[in-house]
Amino acid sequence: MNNFSKTQILGSIFSLATIFFVVPWLIKISGRWDFYFTLTSVALLATASAGVWLTFYIGRINIGQGAFALIGAYTSAILVVKGGWSFWLSLPVAGLFAALVGILIGLPILRLRGVYFAMVTLVLTQVVTLTALALPITNGAKGISSIPLPGSVSIMGVTLIPDFASLENTKLAFYYTACVIMILTFAVLYRLVHSRLGHLCRSMQQNEELASSIGVNIAYIRLLVFAISSFFGGIGGAMFGAITQSVYPSSFQVVDSVNFMLNCFLGGLGYVFGPILGTLVLYFGWDLMFALGQYQLLTYSILLIALIRFLPNGLLSIKLAGRKQQ
């Protein structure tokens, strides 16, 4: 179980090299510095999508990840701006707070299945947006702006992370940070899926009654999975707030929640790394169609419908089908 095949190891090394060396090099020679922001966004949106993917893994359609991203972004922003915390400390706290909210919301709603659960989660993003508008601590519609850049972290005089404000190229720094967060998230996700928890999740996805008859505490595992999912959402959102240096009630909307779900669909629900590819394709696909003007949304939607119709198992299923034929 812990032994990776040669292809997997080579693939990981190749991906890591691409992320950390090839992409920055390409951006340097092409001079397209704006790509850093795009790719950073992709990495963070993929992190949040990882959570959605995990809820799919227990057979629940989650269209509410925007809510947890928003909660994470606000938690971090409030701690940094009003509490004077270091961003790096606020980041895990934002994730944990999102997880806590996830548990409280999950307790009543995780009993629901299929479309009923999806419908309730669809409302969550709007509820959090409205809450952010109403609460004094979140500054209402004005949101929280001019959040300071992440500061330095040093242990015993050794600087581990430099002060972002002192860096020449903050874009590159954010890109690296976002990529590290994404890689950690997916490493954790991969491990979860391939450990006993993943096996139990699959048993629940396929038959909850049978799973409970063999002694699986399905209520507990559902809650645990939803908490982890919300944690990923919170982390993604908090990091996003740090990059844009601002959080508004509209930072994450219902459409973002829908996109998080589509990222998973597009990449493939059967593949742990599906959300990364899905996010990349969805984000760039939308931008590439910018030239189509008023037909952008129409073309985009038709393509998505076609993809879901002809590739129900996601983009990664193409690769696998090719392999089987060999």
Add this chain to the structure above:
Amino acid sequence: MTSLLQIKNVTKKYGGLIANNDISFDVAENDILSVIGPNGAGKSTLFKMISSFVPVTSGEVLFKGERISNLKPHVVARKGVVRTFQETTIFKNMTVRESIVVAQHLRAKARLAGYFWGTKTAQEDVTDFGETADQLLEFLGMHGLRHEQATSLPQGHLRALGIAIGLATEPEVLLLDEPFAGMNHDETMHMVSLVRSVRDKKGVTILLVEHDMAAVMNISDRIVVLNFGEKIAEGTPHEIQNDKTVIEAYLGSEDDEIGI
């Protein structure tokens, strides 16, 4: 003989409908006890109450003197009372072996986090689960099918897989839901000997709900007959076959249905 499982004055009402009315009987350790009755007699409801899939309206179910009714199904399973389902309730997208491995979950020594970090205990568990799964499949004569997807199995094997999943939890009492339904004579006899060997070799007490008279008479140590939600008779197969109430109320004049 001691009673492992006691059903005491169990009643289930759905609104005005009485599904089970004041049913009591004991299941002795190492017995095979069958609950029979015509459709709608309340067999399935009784079954679900014993495994805590539905709560009782009144009365209680005791396992080793401890109340197990109105708990969560997984808690009852942990105590050692495990139910199986009819063949459509399986883990569809798992192989036979994977299904058995996941079903051994209760025997895990390591905690969930242990599996995440891959501790020594967790690795030992994983090896142990695999070995036990292979042994169990060997015992059930399904070793050749271990890498088949559950959905691609024929009906008879699906039923055996259901029993295997139940057995993998190492229960003390196994509740079988119509294990012979839809089977021809040979398949039924094969399943009868399988169920009997589960009792004889694994020491599992068996409670089953069944329609198939011939099989029930063949396999059971004791039989409980339900009709319209009430227990109308209890006894050995021989006693049940000669019970006037049963013959009148349930078997009618079709004595040849009994088959033996």
